[in-house]
Amino acid sequence: MxxxxxxxxxxxxxxxxxxxxxxxxxxxxxxxxxxxxxxxxxxxxxxxxxxxxxxxxxxxxxxxxxxxxxxxxxGDGDKNNYESMVYEGYGPSGVAVIVECLTDNKNRTAGDIRHYFDKFGGNLGTSGCVSFMFSRQGSIVAEYDGSKDEDAVMEDVMDAGADDFNIDEDVIEITCDPNSVSAVSEALTAKGYKLISAEAAQVPANYTTLEDEDAIRKMNLLLEHLEDNDDVQNVYHNWDMPDTDEEE
Incomplete structure (x- = not known):
């Protein structure tokens, strides 16, 4: 699930x-x-x-x-000094959201993030208000074409140094120690797997389901605006998003 x-x-x-x-x-x-x-x-x-x-x-x-x-x-080519900022808050219906940013202007970024939360039915919280619901985990997703059975995939994944995996239709979701992402990725690539993503991610302990159409619309808009902001590096949340690719 x-x-x-x-x-x-x-x-x-x-x-x-x-x-x-x-x-x-x-x-x-x-x-x-x-x-x-x-x-x-x-x-x-x-x-x-x-x-x-x-x-x-x-x-x-x-x-x-x-x-x-x-x-x-x-060298001296990059004169920008970026500062790492993490914002935590709630989307519509209490969906937990973590926003990781790199910014050269804290006031601008904080204002933008607060505006998005306010505009789309959420509210920006204090540091630590939702991060306790998440744990940092290595997350790798590889394409799955069915050419190997589950036992063969398990052997490859464990041999690469991962902790666990899940085959979901045409992808393999792999979890590992957050400090081992690059080593596991390289081992899987060497075994012929095509990676879609590889990163240390904040993974929620449990998920929130949205039933209300307006809440779903606002949550989608909140995520779109956050992901579109140049200062935002990563957005993590515990919304159990619908499987269907619905527009709006």
């Missing part, structure tokens, strides 16, 4: 990036610039950068772009 919901979230994100690839490149680039400044340009000595490279590759960011971003951040 939660597998469906997780994939619905990832699928939504993937569809959005297919339509606005430049935006996702920009966001990953901003994140890379920050971790390079913090931990250096060598992914062998910078685990955060290594994970981001896996995430970038899963999002089809070309290798030349990745190298250019790392070089620029390691």
């Amino acid at each position: 939660s597998g469906h919901s997780k994939w619905a979230n990832i699928k939504r994100k993937k569809e959005a990036t297919d339509g606005a690839r430049a935006k996702i490149f920009t966001k990953i680039g901003r994140e890379m610039a920050v971790v390079v400044k913090e931990g250096g340009p060598d992914p062998n000595n910078n685990a955060k950068l290594r994970d981001l490279i896996s995430k970038a590759k899963a999002n089809n960011v070309p290798n030349e772009n990745i190298e250019r971003i790392i070089k620029k951040a390691a």
Whole structure:
């Protein structure tokens, strides 16, 4: 059940990036610039950068772009100083939402995030108000074409160092230690799996279902506006999204 919901979230994100690839490149680039400044340009000595490279590759960011971003951040090319901010709040009907941002203007970002919550039937809360409902987990999604049976997939996934997996129609959802995302991703890629996403994500302990049409509409709008904001890196929530691809 939660597998469906997780994939619905990832699928939504993937569809959005297919339509606005430049935006996702920009966001990953901003994140890379920050971790390079913090931990250096060598992914062998910078685990955060290594994970981001896996995430970038899963999002089809070309290798030349990745190298250019790392070089620029390691030199003096990137003059921006981004600060990490995390906002927590509730969407319509009490859906828990965590918003991770990188910003060069805290006042602008805080104002934007508060505005979205207020406008679409939610409210911004204090730090810690919903994060206790989530745990950080390595989350990898790979395409599944049915060429391997479940036992063969299990052998591959466990051999790659993952903790668990779930086959959901045409995808395999894989969970692992959040610090092992890049190692597990590389092992799965070497075994011939095509990755759709790979990241350390905030995974909710339980999910909230929305029945009211207006609440569903507002929750969709809240997520769209948050994901569309340049300062927002990641949005996590515990809405058990419908499986059907409904418009509005």
